[in-house]
Amino acid sequence: MNLFHQTKSFAIGSEKDLQALSEKESASILVLSDSHGSENNAKSILDAFASDCDLIVFCGDGTYEIASLLEQYKKSKKLSKTFPSVVAIVQGNGDDNEYAVDFNLSENKDDDENYLMQVPRELLIKVAGMNVLITHGHAYGVYYGLDDLQKQAELEKADLVLYGHTHIADRRDFGATAFINPGSCTLPRRGMPPSCAVIKLPGDQEKISCTFYERKASLSEGITFIPFSPEMRKW
Numbered sequence: 001m002n003l004f005h006q007t008k009s010f011a012i013g014s015e016k017d018l019q020a021l022s023e024k025e026s027a028s029i030l031v032l033s034d035s036h037g038s039e040n041n042a043k044s045i046l047d048a049f050a051s052d053c054d055l056i057v058f059c060g061d062g063t064y065e066i067a068s069l070l071e072q073y074k075k076s077k078k079l080s081k082t083f084p085s086v087v088a089i090v091q092g093n094g095d096d097n098e099y100a101v102d103f104n105l106s107e108n109k110d111d112d113e114n115y116l117m118q119v120p121r122e123l124l125i126k127v128a129g130m131n132v133l134i135t136h137g138h139a140y141g142v143y144y145g146l147d148d149l150q151k152q153a154e155l156e157k158a159d160l161v162l163y164g165h166t167h168i169a170d171r172r173d174f175g176a177t178a179f180i181n182p183g184s185c186t187l188p189r190r191g192m193p194p195s196c197a198v199i200k201l202p203g204d205q206e207k208i209s210c211t212f213y214e215r216k217a218s219l220s221e222g223i224t225f226i227p228f229s230p231e232m233r234k235w
Contacts, residue, residue, distance in 0.1 A: 004070060004087070004103055004105065005104075006105040006106070006117060006118060009123060009125065011086055011087070011125055012086065012087040012088070012105070012117075013085050013087065014085075017086050018086060018126075020085075021055060021085070021086050021127055022125075022126035022128070024127070024128045025128065026128055026201060027054040027127050027200075028052065028053045028054050028055075028198060028199070028200055029054065029055045029057055029127065029132075029162075029198070029199040029200075029201065030045070030046075030050060030055070030056050030084075030197075030198055031057045031058075031162050031180065031182040031196060031198075031199060032056075032059070032182055032185050032196040032197075033058065033059035033060060033092075033164030033181070034060070034061045034062060034167055034183075034184035034185065034186065035061070035062030035066070035185050035186050036061055036062050036094070036184070036186045037062065038062075038065065038185070038186040039065040039068055039069065041185045041194065042058075042062060042065050042066060042069060042185060043069055044215065045185055045196045045215065045225075048223075048225055049198060049213075050082070050084060051083070053084050053198065054084055055084055055086045055087070055125075055127060056084050056086075056087045056088070057087075057088045057089075057132075057134055058087075058090070059092070059163055059164035059165075060090050060092025060094075060095055060135075060136035060164050061093065061094045061136065061164060062092070062094075062095075062186075063089055063091065063095040063096070063099060063119050064095070064096075064099060066089055067101050070087070070101065071103060086125075088125055088134050089123075090119065090120055090121065090122055090134050090135055091119040091120065092136040092138070092165065093136060093165070095119060095136075096119070097118065097119050097120075098119060099116065099117045099119065100115070100116055101116075103115070121139065122134060122135035122139075123135075127160075128202070130201055131156060131157055131158045131159050132158065132159070132161075132162065133152070133153055133156050133160070133161045133162070135149070135152075135161075136164050137149065137163035138165045140152060140163075142166055142181075143166055146172065146179055149161060150177075150179075153174075153177050153179070158177055159176065159178070160178050160180070160201070160208055161178070161180070162181075162199075163179070163180075164181060166181060166189070167183060167184035167187055167188050167189040168188070168189055168190050168192055168234075169181060169182060169183030169195045169197070169212050169230040169233075170183075170230055178210070180199060180210055182196050182197035182212070183195035183196070183197075183212070183230070185215060191234055192233055193214035193216070194215040195212055195213060195214055195215060196213050196215070197210055197211065197213070198210070198211050199211075212227065212228055212229070212230055213225040213226065213227055213228070214226045214227075
């Protein structure tokens with residue numbers, strides 16, 4: 001069962017889990033961001049995609065909801081067995097830097113009280129041999145361009161950068177580094193639908209692939225997820 005421990009890097013998962021993730025030949029990452037108070041929207045995405053992914057990334061602004069959902073998954077033996085062993089969460093400009101949760105994040109404490117989940121401003125994690133930099137983006141002025149974030153990616157030798165904040169689904173490649181924003185799962189902007197992204201890392205020199213999914217709700221079909229192209233939806 002996934003124990004949801006928090007490592008020194010602030011990723012949630014054991015050091016063994018992180019090592020295994022870094023050594024995988026290929027990996028799948030579910031990325032969502034900017035839920036802004038809608039736990040149901042975030043939960044529908046986790047329910048649809050989490051069991052098929054190796055890593056879940058939340059790029060900030062809605063960390064309270066994600067912490068609540070982790071508690072729910074922890075309490076369910078069935079759900080926790082299908083949940084990825086590693087979760088990475090970063091602080092958005094609307095988030096606190098720590099949240100109380102009712103599961104033990106340390107292997108060295110008794111699991112009988114609330115514990116604080118630390119939320120870093122950014123996180124660097126290795127996935128299938130690739131360096132993945134995760135941040136919300138506000139500290140790098142991503143509303144106005146990716147120049148500052150590119151500089152940080154170069155310093156960190158990142159192969160993939162995941163960020164949020166703009167509420168606009170987007171992918172841009174600068175050299176060998178992919179910069180991907182999953183958009184907002186609740187409050188999209190500039191013609192975008194509520195969205196998330198699933199990223200495939202080949203673990204070699206092949207190009208990183210990314211599929212953006214629109215979250216649609218209807219009375220007849222309930223919640224569905226449909227692939228879409230951000231370039232075709234921008235205005």
